[in-house]
Amino acid sequence: MHIKAFLILLATCYQSAISLNAGNGTQKDLSPLLLVSFDGFRADYLKNYSFPNLQKFFSDGVHIEHLTNVFITKTFPNHYSLATGLYAESHGILASRMYDPSTKKVFSIQNDSDPFWWNEATPIWVSVEEQGYKSAAAMWPGTDLMIQNHTPTYFLKYDYKVSFRERLGNITKWLTEDESVKFATLYWEEPDHTGHTFGPENTTEMRKALKEVDENIGLLMQQLNETGLWGRINVIITSDHGMVQCSQDRLIKLDQCINRSSYTVVDLTPVGAIIPLSEPSALYKNLSKCHPHMKAYLKNDIPDKLHYRNNERIQPIILVADEGWTIVQQGNLPRLGDHGYDNSLRSMHPFLAAHGPAFRKGYRMESINSVDLYPLMCHILGISEKPNNGSYSHIRCALVSEKCTDLAVVVGIVIGVFIVLTTITFLFRLMKNRELSPSRPFARLELQEDDDDDPLLE
Ligand SMILES: *[C@@H]1O[C@H](CO)[C@@H](O)[C@H](O)[C@H]1NC(C)=O
Ligand SMILES: *[C@@H]1O[C@H](CO)[C@@H](O)[C@H](O)[C@H]1NC(C)=O
Ligand SMILES: *[C@@H]1O[C@H](CO)[C@@H](O)[C@H](O)[C@H]1NC(C)=O
Ligand SMILES: *[C@@H]1O[C@H](CO)[C@@H](O)[C@H](O)[C@H]1NC(C)=O
Ligand SMILES: CC(=O)N[C@H]1CO[C@H](CO)[C@@H](O)[C@@H]1O
Ligand SMILES: [Zn+2]
Numbered sequence: 001m002h003i004k005a006f007l008i009l010l011a012t013c014y015q016s017a018i019s020l021n022a023g024n025g026t027q028k029d030l031s032p033l034l035l036v037s038f039d040g041f042r043a044d045y046l047k048n049y050s051f052p053n054l055q056k057f058f059s060d061g062v063h064i065e066h067l068t069n070v071f072i073t074k075t076f077p078n079h080y081s082l083a084t085g086l087y088a089e090s091h092g093i094l095a096s097r098m099y100d101p102s103t104k105k106v107f108s109i110q111n112d113s114d115p116f117w118w119n120e121a122t123p124i125w126v127s128v129e130e131q132g133y134k135s136a137a138a139m140w141p142g143t144d145l146m147i148q149n150h151t152p153t154y155f156l157k158y159d160y161k162v163s164f165r166e167r168l169g170n171i172t173k174w175l176t177e178d179e180s181v182k183f184a185t186l187y188w189e190e191p192d193h194t195g196h197t198f199g200p201e202n203t204t205e206m207r208k209a210l211k212e213v214d215e216n217i218g219l220l221m222q223q224l225n226e227t228g229l230w231g232r233i234n235v236i237i238t239s240d241h242g243m244v245q246c247s248q249d250r251l252i253k254l255d256q257c258i259n260r261s262s263y264t265v266v267d268l269t270p271v272g273a274i275i276p277l278s279e280p281s282a283l284y285k286n287l288s289k290c291h292p293h294m295k296a297y298l299k300n301d302i303p304d305k306l307h308y309r310n311n312e313r314i315q316p317i318i319l320v321a322d323e324g325w326t327i328v329q330q331g332n333l334p335r336l337g338d339h340g341y342d343n344s345l346r347s348m349h350p351f352l353a354a355h356g357p358a359f360r361k362g363y364r365m366e367s368i369n370s371v372d373l374y375p376l377m378c379h380i381l382g383i384s385e386k387p388n389n390g391s392y393s394h395i396r397c398a399l400v401s402e403k404c405t406d407l408a409v410v411v412g413i414v415i416g417v418f419i420v421l422t423t424i425t426f427l428f429r430l431m432k433n434r435e436l437s438p439s440r441p442f443a444r445l446e447l448q449e450d451d452d453d454d455p456l457l458e
Contacts, residue, residue: 031358033234033377037188038216049207051217057355068343075240125185135182138156152185154178191206194209196337232356235354244338254272263275270340271319274316276316358380379399
């Protein structure tokens with residue numbers, strides 16, 4: 001008994017020593033974490049095209065079929081949600097084009113470097129730096145500018161002309177040359193670019209683009225292998241949003257409903273951000289009956305489920321086009337494929353795959369919320385979470401360190417046990433009935449015979 005108590009005490013001390021160590025920036029053997037995004041990788045591309053390298057990657061790791069991402073389903077808001085675990089209204093990067101009414105500042109993805117836009121949240125690379133580790137980044141949105149007075153220790157200035165191979169080369173160099181780099185992130189523009197240009201229903205062009213994406217994943221695995229990182233690094237491959245086909249006959253033309261002199265456009269499609277220049281109610285009334293495939297909301301009436309209301313930078317009127325519809329003022333279709341629509345649409349969802357010592361092998365999950373990734377990454381790195389909208393419990397079963405039993409297995413076992421018990425009970429009753437029923441009249445007699453046979457009575 002004493003020995004048992006001693007062992008329990010020993011185990012407790014050992015465990016707390018581990019958890020103390022995990023939070024310390026000097027921990028040498030903590031596995032680094034690499035987060036990779038292939039922009040606009042719709043979840044179901046995985047079902048409809050071939051990805052030999054990606055398949056190999058998650059056959060030995062984790063595959064989460066689709067991520068419910070955040071509204072609006074655009075690149076910058078969603079990359080910042082992956083890095084902060086926050087909805088757009090809480091991290092402040094609300095769209096590709098923003099206007100701040102109190103400072104009159106304007107944000108666009110070409111002019112994004114003012115920390116003002118980003119400082120409402122703390123992305124994971126900043127927490128990593130504050131914890132005493134180093135981080136490295138190759139063009140993940142927001143990593144080439146100051147956020148709360150930090151950039152990653154190593155980063156590349158955004159330049160779409162830099163090849164995937166070069167971005168990857170820089171990342172693996174930083175990871176191997178400096179052991180205190182514990183978090184790295186890598187961004188690539190495809191298949192988003194091809195999806196916009198040709199539309200996701202152009203299977204010829206998509207097949208070409210997705211083949212290249214898979215080759216890049218192959219290159220990633222190969223380089224990590226050659227540098228000795230493969231197997232001891234945790235790698236997450238994911239994306240920000242999906243893509244849907246647009247067309248010239250699914251246009252919503254604002255000029256047919258409202259006068260250009262009555263409003264300013266901050267952002268247009270598929271989510272419009274409109275500032276009325278006079279009384280909003282008349283403008284709102286015209287917009288709300290403008291087109292059956294477009295919804296108009298006054299800021300206060302934006303549905304809760306979108307988590308897109310509580311921020312100064314959300315404009316007084318928001319327009320949301322239905323899946324595949326495009327809002328223009330007048331004129332032609334700007335893009336054959338687009339995203340940004342309601343985040344409950346399957347076509348807007350990306351996927352996630354993970355591989356490394358922290359992850360289970362050959363594990364599949366149906367879905368998580370994209371904001372759940374942030375608490376998972378904090379857990380893997382042993383750094384403390386900032387307040388966020390994600391939930392570690394949704395995704396913890398992807399980790400080897402968690403004791404989880406597959407729900408299907410549990411249900412299977414329960415049903416199995418139930419069937420066995422029922423069968424046994426049934427058989428038992430049947431046998432009992434067979435033995436007892438015909439012999440009932442003689443039961444007394446048998447008992448007497450038994451009594452006679454009892455050696456103790458002799
Ligand atoms: C970029 O945005 C800032 C405000 O955030 C603004 O002052 C500046 O004029 C903009 N630059 C360009 C080239 O638009
Ligand atoms: C990234 O790698 C290239 C070589 O592929 C090198 O020329 C460049 O200097 C590296 N950039 C940084 C910032 O280290
Ligand atoms: C796909 O795009 C190519 C290049 O624009 C074009 O030639 C081809 O007709 C398109 N295919 C479909 C099915 O739209
Ligand atoms: C999201 O998280 C932030 C930070 O904790 C919190 O302020 C906000 O209320 C949360 N949003 C929702 C909808 O719970
Ligand atoms: C026990 C231990 O390793 N403590 C270290 C934790 O990290 C700080 C610097 O961040 C060191 O000063 C401690 O020695
Ligand atoms: Zn895009």
